[in-house]
Amino acid sequence: MIIIVIGLVILVAAVVVGAAGVLSDTGSTDGLTDWFEVFGYHVTGSSGTLFLHGTIVGAVALFGLSLLLAGAWRTSRRSHVARHGLKQSRREMAAADKERDGLIDQRDTARAETASARGNDSPSHDDLVPDPDEGHRKGLNLFGHRAARR
Template sequence: MFVIIGLIILVVAVVVGVAGVLGNAGGGHTLTSDGFTVFGYHVTGSTGTLFLSGIVVGAAAMIGLSLLLTGYRRTARRARTARHGLDESRRRTAAVSRDRDDLIDRRETDGARSDQPQSDAGRSDGHHHRWHPFGHHPVHR
């Protein structure tokens, strides 16, 4: 929003300034005799009036430029925040993928061990134990 408004103000100020300079060039447009024209609008006045008009056009250009830069700064900040969020998300996804791969490897190695016969004779609690994914064990009641 700021970018569009700033761009419009800046373009209008530049067009008015350029039109004022190009429309009043030459010896027939001396300020002391005729005044000056912008877009066909004839302004009579002194050098001070012309100077004041230049200040107004310059101030409008500066306001437009500052709005334009403010909008770009906000857009850049949002983009930077989004990139940081995307990087963080990718790091988390990579960590979760590594954890998943580790669990799969662990399951495969535990599965290979469970293929071998095991005896429950050495257990004193009398419960049958099975392999649980993610290392969870049932709660004894």
């Protein structure tokens, strides 16, 4: 983020210096016979000197633009990786939920078959042993611990 800000500041400064140089040009002659001022700095000399200053301002603008684009690319790449990781995590969560639901269905089916095989007349071992989760809050256990048996 800071690279984007630095690049933007450098680019804006180069554009302002270039615009000030163009707007202060009177355009009366081909050569530089007069001086002009950019931010309190008096510029005098030949057309070659003016070309050199323009080249330097252009190079600074190009550097600022490259910093701006590099920062934007890094930010977008980081966002892309985060979105990809989120999609992968959601797929894994959905698969785990599906597997959990399948195991719960298998357990319920096995209990029903066991109860029907015994004829439901005598209490089974599963009926005598209380479920450790029964009577406790169902849902998310923040630390992954289960309630102790009583």
